[in-house]
Amino acid sequence: MRLEVRYISPDHVVVPGLSDSHAHILEYGAMKIIPLEETRTVEETVLRVRNYILEHPDIRHDKDRFIEGWGWDHTRWQNEAFPTAAQFEADPVVADRRIVLQSKDGHALWVSKRVLQAMGTLPDEVPGGLIVRGASCKPTGVFMDNAQTLVERPIPTHEALEARFNATVKDALAAGLTSIHDAGLNPMSLEFFRRQADDGRLPLRIYGMTYFDETKAYWGNETSKIVGAGDDRLTARSVKIFADGALRTGQAALYEPYADNPSTRGVMRIEPEVLNRVIPQFMKDGWQVIVHAIGDRANGIVLDAFEEALNEANVSALRPRLEHAQILAKADMARFGKLGVIASIQPTHATDDMWYGEERLGPERVKGLYAFRSILDHGARITLGSDFPVEGVNPLAGFYAAITRLSQDGRSPHGPGGWFPEQRMTREEALRGMTIDPAYASFSEDTLGSITPGKRADFVVLSQDIMTAPVADIMRTRVAATVIDGRPAYGSI
Template identity: 50%
Template sequence: MAEKPTAQGSPAPRSQSWTQRRLITWPLLAALAAAGVFFVAADNTLTSNSYAVCSPSRKIYTVDSSRPQVECILVRDSLVADTGDLADIQARWRAHHSSAVWGPLWLSDFLPWKPSLKVSTIHADNAVVPGLADPHAHIFHYGFKTNLDIGGCRSIDEILQRLKAYVLSHPDVLNDPSRWIEGMGWDQTQWSDTRYPHADDFDAEPLLRGRRISLQRVDGHASWVSNRVLQLMGNLPSEVSGGAVIRDEKGKPTGILIDNAMLLIPAPPASKAQVLEYINRTITDALAVGLTSIHDAEATPRMIAGFKEYAENAKPPLRLYVMGHVESDSYWGDQIPRLINHGVGGRLTIRSIKLVADGALGSFGAAMLEPYSDNPSTSGILRFVPEELSKLVKQFWEDGWQVNIHCIGDRANNAVLNIFEDILANSSATTLMDRRPRVEHAQIMMPSDLERIGRLGVIPSVQPTHATSDMLYAEERLGPARIKGAYAYQTLLQSAKGILPLGSDFPVEGINPILGFYAAVSRLTPDGTSPHGPGGWYPSERLTRAQALKGMTLDAAYASFTEDTLGSLAPGKFADYVVLDRDIMTVPQAEILGTKVLATVVDGEVVYGSL
């Protein structure tokens, strides 16, 4: 009879039968050795690199269609080696161990000792899911924003008070008016007066008067600068290609710069030390919320240099899939290094680039086919001339890059799909699989383009919290007809044949992926409300919990060419998983946002929390 493990996974006390077996085994081994049959000695490393994680309530969600929910996963080295019931896993593990170490399986029955599989059993209320990925985020900007976060401020005065506190708490800034004050997070749609702020507003606070202040809007597509910065900029152009300088009725700049006009701000670039600091800060916070993979959606050469140094000097605790970006109308692919599984542990990959077709809805920069319903004076901003964008996309495509393009408005989405359709008309299906083009956001689309994106095989990469953040003003801005093609996640999922990567766009939204999961399945704000009531905003576009989990795991892996090694807890894939304090697949919807991460595991190793 085989030994039974204790609850902690240790061997049970040896019985009399073990002593009897030893009397038989030693002469047998001696006789086989005399006959020239040799054996490898027992080695603790053969058992120490294997363990099982089990849920007595079978709350391990694998996102593996063959075994979607199991009792246990077996981890060997950095991989998932097996899934299923504990008894079956233990039997298969012992068989594998015995045959690998001692030769014929029948001989293991006579061994004087047997290996014991370490088993970690989670609480019945806990759950395990594959490692969560964020397929659209901004690592540098998250770290940058934490330096001076003005998000959540409900008025200009509240922002001024936060800036004052910042200056007073930083003596280097307080004593040197030439130091730049930079932050991120203002959102005029959250104020009682929803008009844009003005450079003069900073002068209302004496401590801020005359200082160099530049604050990015929450979406990163507009900046609000002080009068001192406007003075440094000198005479501003009357027109900016792909951007706008907002002016008052007398033609004087107000301090608001939209999209490409933000490039005129003469703020100093981040130092190498700051880049590394921001990367570290972001990854530390990401691990605490269960992220095991992040797709950085706009890394400049300076940022990429930071990622390379970070990955080459030590093993990154999570996986980084980086999209290169340069602000240029000319081909710049030669400025971005191609790296696959680079650095210590092979966790840095750069094989894609990011282009930006338009701005954002909140700053009236999303390129629309018709004027905004609440601001008929503008139809948004297309940041490229379509012909120039087409030429650039084709150059990146021919050079072997995955091309990912930011598109918010229906005009931008339509123009980009036209470009991809033209390219794909002259490409084979295998080329499409090699390139896997992505539309980042796919936020507002004509019904015909919602169908076309799936027919072309272009990947829509969306962010569910954008819907719940924008829903309080989006319909007023777009009107009752256009809103039906906006934030249409269930429609996109069906069109895209079941592939819909779900990200956050942090720091535009929160870094916690549970926020996106909740938004996707509820279409509600965190307090459980929506313009359409507790059933959610346009509830037909909600995702099921299974669809949402797949979007944050396997679909994200597909969007980064790693579906064969990541995204599900299937044998042979990397052992990236997260232990949650509750079962997000079954708890009442209102309880989802209370979820805490107990452990984040990458390559089978705990990088946050504990098992």
């Protein structure tokens, strides 16, 4: 075998391949169709939809065409009110069309009047969800969490899925990602990725969290796992369960009422007794159980279920994960390390939510929001992700947020020292959270996560050393090359 030596620039450094432990691959590609995240008013958001229609003659001349988008964020709007179906009707180009727009956090859908009318009579209540209603109790056009299932949308073609996938892969490889943990593979997504793997067309590694449909019976014994398909590019041996909603929409399940809305404690999307039944079943069948939990009540309930299930289970063999683990009671922080539950966190959520967190939770409870250091100090393993398209795809943004707890322009509600700076991670902890710890969380630490003889040659060449660069310079770091299995997937060396 002929060995080939390559040289890099003296100021460049090589790090293990970077992983995003919580992202949505096809959804990110869909988000790029109509960029909505940066809008500051509902009118500006509708304008983005108008421009999209005008830029596509086939859609402009066919009012029956379905229009979908992703990324609106009412917390960034001037009045922070939820949008309504009627607001689409104010623009003659947009009016009378079938429109469904996903919120930035993925926990709400905003639909047009035409879509709303086609839905017919709606239930008064949806367990684990919410239909936003106006003064007359009529639906206004926003559906949250489980209520989103009431909205019917067309099934995308394989060609549409490929376009979304390719858009995501292009950005991911340019950002240095060699592995992505996809947080919710519904049957359509799973089949798409399986097909890509079988055809040898997965340019990076995907660890899939198989979607658990809480409206159907337990399926753990009926569904086969996927491990190492497509030359070790696709694995799906975990199941993703949603425990509650999101903090942004006021649906995260809390022990006590919201400070800014005392009428609610949020909602559990799935009842505790169901969690206590299906979690042990999945673990008994050898599935890694991954649970979305944001509110302190949701995290506590899920940890209770894990604790009960782990009485008869091998933790290291099953590696249960809590996705987000955003708001934690002090007693629950200690249970992560004790139980061996992996905390899968998104540091850029912290620097996004820090601007409204205290208003929503109050001055004391907010101290348990994104308490990274407290989780680590109790012996837990942390793995980092972005939740893109909720946040951007660049993993260095998460690295920067984890070690600074500052916005990228150096600000925080607590000043330039960072938001609750005592909860910062060290650079080494943050890098581990993007490399060896995601490998552990996906059962691949023997082959991925570090530059070690015998492991796969996944690595990234960066333009500077992020472990020593001044904090203010970290986000200026460029990816010179992303290498997977020893071959450049992006850039060159």
